[in-house]
Amino acid sequence: MQDICEQYKDFSTRKLFFIVLLVVVLFGVVLIALSQGASSVGFFESFKALFRQKTGLAHAIVWELRLPRIVMAILVGCGLALAGSVFQAILRNPLASPYTLGIASSSGFGAVVAIIFSGSYYSQYLIAGSAFFFALLASLLILGIAKFKSATPETMILAGIAIMFLFSSLSSLLQYMGTVEEVHEIVFWFFGSLSKVGWKEIGVASVMILLPVPVMLRWSWDFNLLAAGDESAKALGVNVTRIRMCGVVFASLITAAAICFTGVIGFIGLVAPHIARMVIGGDHWFLLPASALIGGILVLAADTLGRTCWAPQIIPLGIVTSFIGVPFFFYLLMKKKREYW
Amino acid sequence: MLSVDGLFFGYKNTTILKNLEIELHQGEILSIVGPNGTGKTTLLKCITGIIKPNKGTVMIDGRDTSRMSRMAHAKCVGYVPQSSPSKFPITVFDAVLMGRRPYITWKPSEKDLETVADILKSMDLEDIALRDFDQLSGGQKQKVLLARAVAQDTDYLLLDEPTSNLDLKHQMEVLEMISSMVKTNSVAAMLAMHDLNLASRFSDRMVMLNAGEIFCSGEPQQVMTIENIRSVYGVEATISQANGHPYILPTGPAGHSGIKKCFSS
Structure with a gap:
């Protein structure tokens, strides 16, 4: 019989191979996304524009329209999936997602406040800033409650649900008072869209999404241990309260950065970690990168589909992600024989 | 030597542990027995640092554990919980590898992997090394949790009801394992036990708790x-x-x- 150590290493190599495979797939989807669009800039033309041409219409379309959209889609997908994995680990709950702790509804409220009250100061940055601020406010509220009571997953999830209801009714109240145009804008924000992003937004979002990644990887062992229960984790030297608190802050930061420019994009943060887990298991050292890549692939694929399949109409991203995410998720759920939570 | 000195623990209005004095020596198995709710598990948690005692000290080889870092503490005392929740899939190998956490910074080293492989081999868990922890039987799970504590490589092992969900054969196997580990590696084990007969059969000394206090202690003959x-x-x-x-x-x-x-x- 083969040595167990070798078997385990083979097992790890297979996981690594899956991650490499995901990178390849992501690259493939990027190529497809780059060559598709409302204008007639096709496959080869778009590559020429990407690398050789410095001016011209094709160059502008690729560099100013398609590429930023692609990069942002990947960033948002990675961010949401990463945040989802972290939330599921620290709350030890497979139903947790970046939105579980009321973060989506509070950042939605932030956007609503900005849309209704900005008046003549209206700008995309104001909406994004306000959405970001309120997303973090929600996580700080959770932390406050956890600090005061106890940092158990149950306390946090219950507090999160309460916060979700608070902010969504506040949003409804403001919508009720708003004009038709404002309500339209709000609805659009809640659908999620990549139409308004440029390189500047990408710069801001990428810093906030990518900076915490090394920290998350450093904590991957602690996340693994949290899954084994708080007591086992503590007995193995993990500062459970600190890791949970810091995890909430970082994951909220990533979520806020991912959604503040694009609006609410649902489902990815819930489903990408599960897809990754079904394939490579629960070790966060591999799970975090794998689910981030799956998130990136899903969002990019959804956005590409949304803007091409019914062109020139663009189906809002948030809607498409659910349309392609749900059947895919069901498929995996049925195919996988064992119960895994 | 691990010594518990004047240990008190309680929540706001209730005291759970009162003035406990316990010593645990190398190469010895000590059973903590007593009725439900008498504080057996709480005592183990105080010693492993999962909860902080209100008063009193836990000394390990002359060092006060309250002054130790979590990781340093985790290198001294291993803990085997009664059961382990598993919401997410994890292989047996990874579950045991978790025991190496106090020694891991970014990724487990070659030595960590070898240690785990050796432990799995010695505990006859080789065949299920890459199986999902959740799919194991109660007896296998208990052995894996024990293997994790062994991987932690500590001089003191604390086990919370290691036999509670096991059939007769697994009860014997698990306790034999603990016993041989204690004798061959000259570690010390403290077991919270429900089954008085098993406790008497396998331990060198017993401590009988009643309502958070030591009722009596000594050799099984004296306590039973x-x-x-x-x-x-x-x-x-x-x-x-x-x-x-x-x-x-x-x-x-x-x-x-x-x-x-x-x-x-």
């Missing part, structure tokens, strides 16, 4: 007496001897007239 069991558990029992170990046969709740008659006088 009709009087002790009557006053702590409220149960009438007969005590017999087998292979030098006392074992009890409960006959009924204490105070029951019919039984009392049999044993009085």
